[in-house]
Amino acid sequence: MSTVATPKITPIAGPYKDTISIALSCRTPGVNIYYTTDGSTPDATDNLYVDGTPVVITSTTTIKAIGIKKPAWQSFFDNTKWTADGLTGYGSWDGSKWNSELYGNVQLIYLEVAGSWYSGFRPTKVRVTHTAVANFGDLTVYDNLNPREGSLNYESLTEFTFSLVGSNSNILYLNTDSDQNADAWSITNIEFYGPLV
Secondary structure, three states: OOOOOOOEEEOOOOOOOOOEEEEEEOOOOOEEEEEEOEOOOOOOOOEEOOOOOOEEEOOOOEOEEEEEEOEEEEEOOOOOOEEOOOOOOEOEEOOOOEEOEEEOOEEEEEEEEOOOOOOOOOOOEEEEEEOOOOOEEEEEEEEOOOEEEEEOOOOOOOEEEEEOOOOOOOEEEEEEEEOOOOOOOEEEEEEEEEEOO
């Protein structure tokens, strides 16, 4: 996870005789700035700074600010992010998509994370785009504490979004499969919604 710079408060702290207008900025792109005026440490539940709208100070005040990356959809898709070569892996990467592999009588893609992109990542949704397949089965996203899973059954949709309620640990596995006796299929994108990484 990349770090967020400490927001800059302008003008700098000091004694001022008159009412002053405070501007907040952050050199890290894609962040929301939250601030407090009582000296407490801010978080995402505090005042959201609106760019171009100054904070007007009329008396002695201690301002603190924090930058938090804005949530967005981000693709974590290719074989630098996932592998099917683990102990339980199924499927194959052909350079542009993940292809299913026959397991018993279902077409399965079972991916394990590769690299460290998931470390500390706390997404709230996952979106999987795939080729059409009859009777798509289950999507399961696991972390190292609890499974987040949902059963999906439909015949023609090629994209779905699944909420990760209370995701509090690292993404470790993504498991998708068709219903019995379905044709081979492919995953063409895997995206997560959360703070920008």
